[in-house]
Amino acid sequence: MGRAEERRARQRGGRRAAAHGRRSSGAAGRTGIRRLFTWKKIVGTFFGLCLLGMGAFIVLYMMIDIPEGNxxxxxxxxxYKYSDGSLMAxxxxxxxxxxxxxxxxxxxxxxxxxxxxxxxxxxxxxxxxxxxxxxxxxxxxxxxxxxxxxxxxxxxxxxxxxxxxxxxxxxxxxxxxxxxxxxxxxxxxxxxxxxxxxxxxxxxxxxxxxxxxxxxxxxxxxxxxxxxxxxxxxxxxxxxxxxxxxxxxxxxxxxxxxxxxxxxxxxxxxxxxGMEFPVPKEPRPAPGMEGQTGYVVEAANNALKQQLVEQGTAEDMNQADALVDAGGWTLTLNIDKKKQAALEEAVKKQLTGKLDPEARDVDADVQAGAVSVDPKTGGVVAMYGGVDYVKHFTNNATRDDYQPASTFKPVILAAAVDQDAETQDGLPITADTLYDGTSERPVVDDGREVGFAPENEDDRNYGDITVQTAMNKSVNSVFAQMGVDVGMDQVMETAGKLGMDVEDLPAVPAQTLGSMGASPLEMAGVYATLDNHGKKTTPTIVKSAEHRSRTITMPEAIGEQVISREAADTVTSVLTGVVDDGTARRAVLENPLRDGQQVAGKTGTSDDNKSAWFTGFTPGLVTSVGLFGEDDKPPHKQVKMYGAGGQPRVNGGGFPAEIWAAYTFGVMDEVTEFDLDTKQGAAVRPSGTPTDTQTPSGTPSDEPTSQEPTTEAPPETPSQTPTSEPPSQPPTSAPPTGTPPSPPPTFGIPENPEDPQDEAEE
Structure with a gap:
């Protein structure tokens, strides 16, 4: 190779090296980045991401459905609201x-x-x-x-x-x-x-x-x-x-x-x-279930559940439970705020304020329950279920595991009058019919003993007495015989018509002593039907029930005529004697708040003093009060109440009648009288009038006795000493066949009309 060619070769190699050096410089690098991130690529990427996002959103839109609500x-x-619409709970x-x-x-x-x-x-x-x-x-x-x-x-x-x-x-x-x-x-x-x-x-x-x-x-x-x-x-x-x-x-x-x-x-x-800031009210705790509220709410819920089943909204009570517990209900109750407070106060003053569990162990075992009903509407206007719902969960107002005792006796008389029943001698049973009141006298049916001979209170013998007096003094032997005279099947049928749950109970003479179970709510219904002249009155706690998703119509509280007006009014007339000349006299007649108010009612004390009752009424208000002996320690068995409150025995004419009187007379707006379609009983002139020297059983003495109550049943003492001569118009019947002759009936007020005249059922 010549020199010229070598020079040209070197020149070509130098240019290539120089070109290589320029491509590796910073300027060359920046040119590469610009080529990688050109505006076209950026815009393209942006739109690509947008399209990708839109596509993803479309997929999400197609895949995601509106779910079930939370x-x-x-x-x-x-x-829960009171009858006036104010909030209860x-x-x-x-x-x-x-x-x-x-x-x-x-x-x-x-x-x-x-x-x-x-x-x-x-x-x-x-x-x-x-x-x-x-x-x-x-x-x-x-x-x-x-x-x-x-x-x-x-x-x-x-x-x-x-x-x-x-x-x-x-x-x-x-x-x-x-x-x-x-x-x-x-x-x-x-x-x-x-x-x-x-x-x-x-x-x-x-x-x-x-x-x-x-x-x-x-x-x-x-x-x-x-x-x-x-x-x-x-x-x-x-x-x-x-x-x-x-x-x-x-x-x-x-x-x-x-x-x-x-x-x-x-x-x-x-x-x-012109608007001003509306300062909110101070917060207040939500009304809870403490005190009586829980009992009332529980009773209202049970009534609603029952109606849900009856009208077919729920197949059974389990489904009804679920519907009510799911919420959304607005229940307006028949509970009257004033009467509710008055009933609670009456129990406190007349009972719980007098109990002292530290001084007497038995005082811790006393439970009270009460129900007050308007007989014209059937509305439950007040309820007392126990000392406190968060402390004692059983509602004493609706429990039915204690005997109603002698508060059942008016049912027997109602059946007798309604059916025009007769004694064993074929004479009509009226308020003036004579019965043998001998304690433990065998009950007879068509001349044969039926194997039942109940003992009277304190085994006391009364001899021949009228039905009126027997009711006043709650004589077991008389009503046991009357039940057989009427026919126990008929007595139990009448009890069912009046509102008692007796469907599965045997129709035996022992039922005349009120040996079945019953609740204050139940007994209030029975007496409300009597007060309402025989028209079936069912105690109703729920006035209306509203829900956004369903309509509930509550049942009518006032039903058909279940016994004749004459029968109902006769029993009412007779029951006025219990408070004017009988076992409830001290608590009711002598109460200074009575102010002449006409009252009818019946006491009851069960066997072994495990329960004590007073169910009474005026023309506009029926209230049943029960006291129950219940062990305050699990398993909460029924126990005797002897000695509770410092009393030898808890009788219906004691604490229950005192609670009733304090409450009833405290809330009544005016003094009223019964409108009775009968000529029988203590409230009207008897059909068989005693002689002028005798005081009718329904007429109290001018001055109530001032003698202090005793714990022993006193002898029946007339206001005037009876003669041996019979009345100018004799009673409508003689003693049952086979009983020994007895002196004519005595009328009047005992010197000491105290509770021990009340009954002790076997």
């Missing part, structure tokens, strides 16, 4: 879902003004707000506002409160679908009913009550604006617990809501300027 989001409690979740139509339109708009002014126009989603929420979630900054009312409702009802990207995406998809499928009113109603407002209140109805003591339908615009403002920060804005800063922010939010309403032309500017 049951907890609509879980409600039950609301809430049980369960503090939410009561209301239809949007019950919320004033202006109040509805306060929530839209507070949370989502474009609610009525948007598609259910705020894209910018949702994007901001996603970015905040990804960056760990937490959630911020921006969601529509639809999205918030979806979060409350269909999803959870979790702050995740997946939950936010689901919220957006479901909101879009929900907005297409449901009306705006449906969504708004769901939103205001599922939101939490503080003070334990879920939904606008509970919030209205919690903050302003009104129903949602009675809210003002100012109050609605405050409730709408609360949703941003319920605890911080609660006026009762807010700091100064919290109060300032609450007012600012309240003003913001109202100003938005003016902006949307939902509120007149001049009206807005």
């Amino acid at each position: 049951a907890d989001a609509e879980r409600q409690g039950n609301v 809430r049980k369960g979740y503090n939410r009561e879902i209301v239809d949007l139509a019950r919320v004033p339109k202006d109040v509805q708009r306060t929530f839209v003004a507070a949370e989502n002014k474009t609610f009525y126009k948007d598609s259910g989603v705020d894209i910018r707000g949702t994007a901001r929420g996603l970015l905040n979630t990804l960056s760990g900054k937490g959630a911020q506002g921006g969601s529509t009312i639809t999205q918030q409702y979806v979060k409350n009802y269909y999803l959870t409160q979790d702050r995740t990207v997946s939950r936010k995406l689901k919220e957006m998809v479901i909101s879009l679908k929900l907005d297409r499928e449901k009306s705006k009113d449906y969504i708004l109603a769901g939103y205001i009913n599922t939101s939490f407002y503080g003070r334990g209140a879920y939904g606008i109805q509970a919030a209205a009550q919690a903050y302003y003591r009104v129903d949602a339908e009675d809210l003002t615009v100012e109050q609605g604006a405050y409730l709408a403002a609360l949703l941003q920060a319920p605890n911080q804005y609660d006026w009762a617990i807010a700091s100064d800063t919290g109060k300032r922010l609450a007012k600012e939010r309240w003003n913001y809501v109202l100003d938005n309403m003016v902006e949307q032309k939902w509120l007149d500017r001049s009206e807005r300027q």
Whole structure:
């Protein structure tokens, strides 16, 4: 190779080396980056990602359906109201879902003004707000506002409160679908009913009550604006617990809501300027189940469940339990607030305030139950179930495991008069019929002994006495014989007609002593039917029951005529003698609050003093009071009450009658008299009038005895010494066949008409 060729070769190699060096320089590198990130590539990538996102969203939209609602989001409690509509208690979740139509339109708009002014126009989603929420979630900054009312409702009802990207995406998809499928009113109603407002209140109805003591339908615009403002920060804005800063922010939010309403032309500017901040009422604890409330609520729930089964809404009691426990019920009861308080006070003053378990162990074993009924409507106006529902769970007002004892005796007389029954000698049974009151006298039927010979109280013999006197003094032997005379099948049938549950009980003479089980509620119904002139009166505690998803019609409390008016009124007339000249005289007749009020009633004391009763009535109020001996230690067996309250024996004419009198005379508005369609008994002129030297059994002495009560049954002492001559108009029958002749009946008031004349059933 020549020199010229070598030089040219070197020159070519140098240029190539120089070119290589230039490509490796910084300038060359920058040129490569520009080629990698050109604007075309960036725009293409952006649109590609957008298309990918849109595709993914379309897939999500197709895959995600509107799920079943969250049951907890609509879980409600039950609301219980007194007869006047005032709140008695809430049980369960503090939410009561209301239809949007019950919320004033202006109040509805306060929530839209507070949370989502474009609610009525948007598609259910705020894209910018949702994007901001996603970015905040990804960056760990937490959630911020921006969601529509639809999205918030979806979060409350269909999803959870979790702050995740997946939950936010689901919220957006479901909101879009929900907005297409449901009306705006449906969504708004769901939103205001599922939101939490503080003070334990879920939904606008509970919030209205919690903050302003009104129903949602009675809210003002100012109050609605405050409730709408609360949703941003319920605890911080609660006026009762807010700091100064919290109060300032609450007012600012309240003003913001109202100003938005003016902006949307939902509120007149001049009206807005005249509005003042509605300071909420102080919070108060939700009425619980303590005291008597739990007993009343339990009884109301049981009545509702029974009706759900009877009308076919529930297949059985288990399903009825589930329906009631699910909540959403508003029960207005027949309970009268004034009478309820008076009954509780009467029990406290006349019984529990006198019991001292530390001094007497037996005092801890005394349980009281009582039910008061309006005989014209059947409404249970007051109920006492025990010392405290959270301490003693058994409702003594509805329990039926204790004997009603001699409070059953009027049922026997009712059957006798209603059926025109006769004695063994074929004479009509009336208030003046003579019976042999000898203790342990064998009961006979058609001349044959039936194997039953009950003992009277303290084994006392009365000789031949009238039915009226036998009722006054609760003579077992007389009513045992009367039951057989009437026919025990007929007696038990009459008991069922009057309201007792005797379907599966044997029709035997021992039932005349009230040896079956019964509750104060049951006995109040029996006596209410008597008071209502023989028309079946069923004690009813629930006045009305309302639920958004179903309609419940409560049964009629007043039914058909189950015994004749004459029979019912005759028994009522006879029972006036028990309080004027019998076992309840001291507690009732001598009560200074009576003021001449006419009263009928019957005492009862069961075998071994395990229960004691007084069921009595005026023309407008029937109340049954029972005392029950129950061991205060598990398993809570029935026990005797001898010595309780410092009394040798707890009789129906003692604590029960005293409770009855204190309550009844304390709540009566006027003095009334019975309208009786009968000529028999202590309340009217007897058909068989004693001689002028004798005092009728229904007429009390001018001055009640001042002698202190004794624990022994006194002899029956007439107001005047009887002669050996018979009355000018003899009683309508003679003693039962086979009994020895006895002196004529005596009439009058014993010197010491005290409780020990009451009965002791075997």
